[in-house]
Amino acid sequence: MNPGTPPLKAAARSLLHTLEVKTTRRTELADVTAEVARLVAASGVTHGVCHLYVPHTTAGVTINEADDPDVARDIEATIDGLIPRSGPYRHAEGNADSHIKSSLIGVSQSVLIENGRLLLGRWQGIFFCEFDGPRHRQLRVKIVPDPT
Numbered sequence: 001m002n003p004g005t006p007p008l009k010a011a012a013r014s015l016l017h018t019l020e021v022k023t024t025r026r027t028e029l030a031d032v033t034a035e036v037a038r039l040v041a042a043s044g045v046t047h048g049v050c051h052l053y054v055p056h057t058t059a060g061v062t063i064n065e066a067d068d069p070d071v072a073r074d075i076e077a078t079i080d081g082l083i084p085r086s087g088p089y090r091h092a093e094g095n096a097d098s099h100i101k102s103s104l105i106g107v108s109q110s111v112l113i114e115n116g117r118l119l120l121g122r123w124q125g126i127f128f129c130e131f132d133g134p135r136h137r138q139l140r141v142k143i144v145p146d147p148t
Contacts, residue, residue: 014144015043023133027080027101029062029072032139033125036111037118039141048113048145055140058098058132060105066125079105079131098132105129113143 017039021030040050052061065071079101089096109126112119120126128139 014142015039015045017141017143019139019141021128021130021137021139023128023130023135023137025130026085026133027076028130028133029064029076029127030130031066031069031072031125032128033066033118033120036126036139036141040113040118040143041116043143044116045113045143045145046116048143050111050113050118051142051144052109052111052126053140053142054102054107054128054137056102056107056137058095058102059135059137060102060107060129060131061109061139062105062127062129063109063111063120063124064127065123066127067123072127095132101129101131 019032019035019039021032023030036050036052054061062075064075083097083100083104085097087097091099111126118126128137130137
């Protein structure tokens, strides 16, 4: 902090939460939009940013269409087709494809918060992406208010 910069007020501090996600398939896009939206609403933050982070090397997070569940299934099938489970991989644990999928999808996203709500597009949702399931996983959610 720079000298002369006032400290953040208690209400302006960021809030960190951990969502527990239980997946049921090896490759699965699980819609977690409602859970993240509940955290944002409960935070009392009216304007800011919601950062999402997956602390796993064989999972990720993405934003895509949530209205039609077939979109998530199509993404799952396409990712599995592009990066097959078995291949000429050197990683001996049998989940090299999962590491590659995680690297391509990514492990973080950010969503703006306006008027106490996630500023997602009409059809957008937040998906936890499992590539080595089924497992119990975590999604870190950090809600950061705009400076006052």
